[in-house]
Amino acid sequence: MGRIENIEVEPVLWAIDPDASQSVGTPQNGRLIGGLKLPSIPAIEVLKPTLKRGWLWGTSELISLVHDTAIMVAREHGAVPMRIGNLSRQGGGDISVSVSHNSGRDVDIGFYLIDSRGASASWPTMLRCDQAGVVQHPQKAHGLRFDTARNWTLISQLLSHPAVVVQWIFVAAPLRNMLLDHALRAGAPASLRQRAQQVMVQPSDSSAHDDHFHVRIACPSEDKPACLSGPGRTKLAREAQIDALLQMYRQGSPAEKRYATEILSLPSDGADLVLPPIETAGSSK
Numbered sequence: 001m002g003r004i005e006n007i008e009v010e011p012v013l014w015a016i017d018p019d020a021s022q023s024v025g026t027p028q029n030g031r032l033i034g035g036l037k038l039p040s041i042p043a044i045e046v047l048k049p050t051l052k053r054g055w056l057w058g059t060s061e062l063i064s065l066v067h068d069t070a071i072m073v074a075r076e077h078g079a080v081p082m083r084i085g086n087l088s089r090q091g092g093g094d095i096s097v098s099v100s101h102n103s104g105r106d107v108d109i110g111f112y113l114i115d116s117r118g119a120s121a122s123w124p125t126m127l128r129c130d131q132a133g134v135v136q137h138p139q140k141a142h143g144l145r146f147d148t149a150r151n152w153t154l155i156s157q158l159l160s161h162p163a164v165v166v167q168w169i170f171v172a173a174p175l176r177n178m179l180l181d182h183a184l185r186a187g188a189p190a191s192l193r194q195r196a197q198q199v200m201v202q203p204s205d206s207s208a209h210d211d212h213f214h215v216r217i218a219c220p221s222e223d224k225p226a227c228l229s230g231p232g233r234t235k236l237a238r239e240a241q242i243d244a245l246l247q248m249y250r251q252g253s254p255a256e257k258r259y260a261t262e263i264l265s266l267p268s269d270g271a272d273l274v275l276p277p278i279e280t281a282g283s284s285k
Helices: 048-053 060-077 148-159 173-185 190-199 235-251 254-264 268-272
Strands: 022-025 030-033 044-046 082-084 106-110 166-170 212-217
Touching: 044 048, 044 060, 060 082, 060 106, 060 148, 060 212, 148 166, 148 173, 148 190, 148 212, 166 190, 173 190
Parallel strands: 044 082
Antiparallel strands: 022 030, 082 106, 106 212, 166 212
16 A cells, blocks of 8 residues: 655645536436546555446546545645545446446545554555444454544545535444544534534445445536436435434434434424435435
8 A cells, every 4th residue: 555745746626627527317327428537646545446447437526526635634644545446437327336326426435544553554445344443354454443533534625625515425323423523522613513414324225334435426516407316305314314313312422412412402494404405315335
């Protein structure tokens, strides 16, 4: 695994050309027209299976988000690059290991990890983390764990991008709770914490996502109406959010329990006002 060098020379913002690409249909039944390939830069390391398959394509907006976020995290924390898994095929459509990633709006991002000394660590594959953030691997990955601080920087940068709206971040609930707890203790703005609480969900229709973040961006305005994010907010999506908050209340730290209580106490109509602009998660696979 490479180390990051000369990151300061990289441009921070990838120039988005809204006419360069077109996301068509849904993430599960769509395609990608004029997609862009993820660039090769020091702050990004693409996993070998993805390189072999060539699933490195996305809309201009998604490529900008991944490029800019990787650089911002590297500038703040240094050390190892962001590890990237699947995006989309060049023209979109089905990929064999997922039922989404069809329309250029999805990307899998591996967790940042630290070793038993607190030093940044990397691994050639995505590694599962248990409820305490400890990597579950019987071999040389012993002692690695979820780097909460760096992963929160990743989340905050994804959600703070000036030109791209993140629709969902699929991740296991215990890790989600760790990130929200860290954000609260670190003094992150309440608006950012609330936004993170809204978009980070553990999917109920696929794996728990305990080895990577699955990030999906909202349909770019220029791609509508051909780009479909799915129907409006559904009862199922609302129940999924409530279930995640209840788990935080039952299993979380005192700070998380207070936070979950605060959000759950909001009336349903009021809570809906601050939910993601494209509200249904659909399938996360």
